[in-house]
Amino acid sequence: MSDSKRSGFIRDINGPIVTIDLPGIRSGEQVRIGEAELLGEVISLSGEQAVVQTYESTDGVRPGEPAVGLGWPLSVELGPGLLGGIFDGVQRPLEKIAQASGDYIRRGLSVAALDRSRVWEFEPAAGLEPGTRLHGGMVLGTVQETTTILHRILVPPGVEGELEELAPAGEYEVEATIARLRETDGQGLSGKESRRLSLYHRWPVRRPRPYDRRDDGVAPLITGQRVIDSFFPLLKGGKGAVPGPFGAGKTMVQQQIARWSNADIVIYVGCGERGNELVDVLESFPQLDDPYTGRKLMERTLLVANTSNMPVVAREASIYVGITMAEYYRDMGYDVVMLADSTSRWAEALREVSGRLGQMPVEEGYPAYLASRLAAFYERAGRVETCASGKGSVTLIGAVSPPGGDFSEPVTSHTKDIIETFWALSKELADARHYPSIDWDTSFSGHVATAAQWWSDEVDRSWAARRAQALKLLSRDAELSRIVNLVGPEALSDVQRWDLEGAALIKEGILQQSALDEVDTFCSPQRQFALLDLVLWIYDKGAELVGRGVPVREVQSLPFLARVRRLKSLYGNDQLDGIRTFRAEVEQTLDGLSLEYDKGEVSR
Structure with missing residues (x-):
């Protein structure tokens, strides 16, 4: 010391x-x-x-x-070299920790987050001359951090002054001086000494990074998961939550979003989860290919790992470390997704620390400031105009682990009041091997109107109507299922039985999606709508036949219905013509059945 x-x-x-x-x-x-x-x-x-x-x-x-x-x-180092890294809850790189102390983290070990010996090819920004007025967030130059991400070197927030010197293009270590400026205060008065700027700076994690103004979201985050994109969309810059009991598939949902979302940067924070789950993430992510670039996914990903056996206070800090790094890349003009798995473990850390401090507990032992801390965390999400007049966003998705699946417990109920999109996982669906086990009855999205405009412009104008029709049919299915459970299926009319069949087609052919299916693990928006439109078109045609008196059993026995359920795995994102061909075949079959029924009616 x-x-x-x-x-x-x-x-x-x-x-x-x-x-x-x-x-x-x-x-x-x-x-x-x-x-x-x-x-x-x-x-x-x-x-x-x-x-x-x-x-x-x-x-x-x-x-x-x-x-x-x-x-x-408590601060983090922000500069080139973060992407592809795996850090602990206070931003120590785990790979370097392993080299220094083996499999177990030695107490008191201090390791810099950024490699001090690595050199970066710096390219100064055009038009910056001595005397140029600079302020926080402006771009001094760029570094090619990975093949896919251009790292913009920013003037640290709160720094303002006149540029005295800017380094020429060349190779520099992160601590090397790449600019000097004469700082000024709010009245334009110069300081006595010039300030040295390097390729990195530090920022306190509990203080949100500044921006010019907040904008409304304009485009949905495309995850490739049909139940999310087509039914409960989340905008870039939005706030979402994935609550669910143990075994319902929260981690798998988040991993699918991390892998397939169309964000520029992905930050995954494992906060207090079981070690075996995080080991799976740490081992699998470096092996995954980026579906958008064909390169390794880790080139635009960084991981923060803080397992349940790590110190509880570092668990509380890890959330802030992750969101601060997300804001940093947002300030460069990137769309960032941060996944926190899980905020329940973070809240438990708050509860333990507040108990040791002797603070008065309230709901289930949590501190009185639980709701305000959750709100402050989620409010750091958003789509903003950066201080450099660019656009960037941070999308926050937090997993919640309510004990026993009780959504009325404090963390889940407070989160539900704060966020805009709620993907509620169901233990019943998970037990039935229906994945993702997102319950369409209790989930919601506040972004449907904005998402509908995007779908209308980019995919099809009838998306909103088709989505509403599908949800109405699923709601009808819940009502009819209760009747069947009480008095049996014999009490239903043919029309009602066909409603159940249509809902089953949606659940099995649209909502179910296997993360392990090479064809269906990611579904493009165009294929999502093609499948949804096909299923609802078949339902409409069948309802028309049943309404004309064709026995529902005859319609249900048509062989193509079984194939509809498997269609998602038969045709990939570049095989929409196959779906159209199948639709033409179905139309021919239904027209034949209709003609046959009409002839029978005439003969009678």
Whole structure:
């Protein structure tokens, strides 16, 4: 520890909560605790005494050991080299940690998030000359971070002044000086010294990064999952949640979104989930190919891994680390998706820390500020005009793990009040092997009107009408299923039985989608609508025949109905002609049945 830093000593230890004496310490400041130099954050002050939450286990630490203030809050390093990385909850790169300490993270280990020895090819922005007025968010130049992502080097937020010097094109390490500017205050008064800017800067994770103004979303996030895109869409810059009980498939839904969404950058935060699930993510993602570029998916992805056996306070920090990196790429003008799996584990970390602090618990032991913390987190999503006059967005999708699948518990109920799209997972559907197990009766989306405009412009103008018809038929199916459960199918009319058949075609032919099916794991918007329109067209034709008196059993026995259920796996995204050909064959069969019935009526 450096003697130049302010130092004090440990007074009391209560699990991850440590009380220290340290003159001049500030709220939110990071500190190093004990001989092991454990990293922590000040969360409460009383005179010169501070309460610190540590990000690592305090086992073996004793009162009287030193405590040193570092002078800055919990911050992340933002610069080239983040993409493709796997970090822990406080942005330490796990690969470098493994090289330094093996399979287990040594306490007090300090590893820089960005590689200090790697060089980057820097290209200065055109038109920047000495004397140019600069402000936070402006682009100084670019670095090709990966083959697919051009990393824009930004003036740090809050920095303003006149450019004195800009480095020429060439190779630079992240700490090398690439610009100098004379800072000014709000009245344009210059400071005494010039400020050095490098390829990276630090930003406190609990402070949202600034932008010029917030815009409304204009386009849906395309995930390739029909139940999401066609029924409960989420806009780029929107807020979504995936609640569901254990085993309902939350992680699989999020992984499918991470793999197939049409975002520029994907950030996956594993917050307090089981280690085996995160190991699967960490091992599988580097092997996946990007469906949009043909290169490795990790070239536009970064992972934050904080498993359930890691320190609880680092779990609370990991969410903020992830969202801050998402905002950074948003400020470059990219569309970013951040997936948090799960916010329930994050809320449990809040509950544990607040309990150790002796704060008054409210609903199910959670602190009184649970709802405000959730709201503040989700409000960092949005589509914005950046400080460089570009457009960027952060789309937040949080998994929620309600105990026993009880959606009335505090985390789920508060989240439901905050977000705009709610994909509720059903244990009953999961038990029936219906995946994704998103319940169409309890899910909702507040983005349908905006999404309808996009579908109308890009795919087909009748999307909104077809979606509404399908949901109405599914609602009708729920009513009729209750009647069948009470009095049996004999109580239903032929029209009602055909309604059940039409709903079954939607559930099996549209809503079910296997992540392991090479043909159907991703469904383009054009194929989504083609399948939905085909199924509803068949339902309409069948309803017309049944309405004219054709026995429903005769219509139900038509052999093409079984093929309709399998059509999603028979024709890929580039085989829409096959779906059209099949539709022509079905039309010929139905016309033949209609003609045959008409002849029978005439003969009678």
